[in-house]
Amino acid sequence: MQTSGRNSEGQKYTLTSDEDDSDFWGFAHEAEGFFTPLQDAEGARRVHLEGCLPQAGLLKSVDHVGSRRAMAGNAWFGLLDGDGTTMGSYFINEVTVVDVKPSGRGVGLVDLTVTLWCEDALPGAERAWNLVRTGHLNRTGMWHELAPEDRHAWLSVALWSREYQRQGRPDAPAGQAFTLDGRHIVDRDSFYCAIGEAVNGPGGYFGWNLDALDDCLRGGWGAATPFTLHWDSSAEVRARLAEHVPTEDGDIALFNLLLDIFNERGVSVVLR
Numbered sequence: 001m002q003t004s005g006r007n008s009e010g011q012k013y014t015l016t017s018d019e020d021d022s023d024f025w026g027f028a029h030e031a032e033g034f035f036t037p038l039q040d041a042e043g044a045r046r047v048h049l050e051g052c053l054p055q056a057g058l059l060k061s062v063d064h065v066g067s068r069r070a071m072a073g074n075a076w077f078g079l080l081d082g083d084g085t086t087m088g089s090y091f092i093n094e095v096t097v098v099d100v101k102p103s104g105r106g107v108g109l110v111d112l113t114v115t116l117w118c119e120d121a122l123p124g125a126e127r128a129w130n131l132v133r134t135g136h137l138n139r140t141g142m143w144h145e146l147a148p149e150d151r152h153a154w155l156s157v158a159l160w161s162r163e164y165q166r167q168g169r170p171d172a173p174a175g176q177a178f179t180l181d182g183r184h185i186v187d188r189d190s191f192y193c194a195i196g197e198a199v200n201g202p203g204g205y206f207g208w209n210l211d212a213l214d215d216c217l218r219g220g221w222g223a224a225t226p227f228t229l230h231w232d233s234s235a236e237v238r239a240r241l242a243e244h245v246p247t248e249d250g251d252i253a254l255f256n257l258l259l260d261i262f263n264e265r266g267v268s269v270v271l272r
């Protein structure tokens with residue numbers, strides 16, 4: 001779902017029914033708790049939506065707080081840039097309004113507390129989304145400073161924002177050469193951060209697990225095969241990615257398995 005040009009200054013999020021893109025539930029200025037989930041007794045995520053003007057199905061739920069009719073249903077939760085264009089969206093389940101109060105964000109706006117379920121919004125992802133929103137995700141290596149537990153969240157934002165960041169750019173044509181900087185590759189997630197950046201630039205996505213990497217190598221994700229990959233600091237990476245991964249042919253070191261995947265999909269890897 002793409003939304004553009006309908007938000008006023010400062011509104012960062014949208015909610016839209018998953019059943020009908022025209023069933024627009026409204027905007028929100030902030031969504032405290034969406035990426036740092038506080039859970040209720042049943043395990044649902046509790047989110048404070050500041051500065052809302054509820055519409056359609058969400059407005060109906062606001063009018064029935066405390067009853068079963070306070071559940072609005074499933075929705076798409078969109079993240080907006082400064083121009084009101086959707087950068088990416090998360091599917092959220094069982095959005096239920098549990099509290100409503102006047103908002104200090106503006107006349108006629110309310111602050112809603114809702115419960116919802118969302119498996120894909122990872123703790124730590126908000127920082128990366130803010131970089132995308134403000135245009136500050138503009139140089140390589142910004143993921144280097146992340147703690148190991150935050151790298152997966154970085155990759156999730158790279159995945160969900162990939163169409164927005166590429167802006168319709170086609171794959172690099174076959175025969176191109178890319179350089180993979182191995183100096184900061186210390187585990188699986190850092191490898192995917194590095195390969196995404198090598199192919200698609202700062203914050204770029206090119207897989208975040210083995211199956212996804214294989215899919216990306218089939219085209220449509222930034223690079224058309226065959227291509228050449230110059231892997232710098234590869235000896236150090238080989239030692240760091242020595243964990244064994246089970247395959248149909250037996251266990252194989254992760255580094256060697258990556259080389260096999262590249263080879264099978266027409267990538268010529270030059271170890272340097």
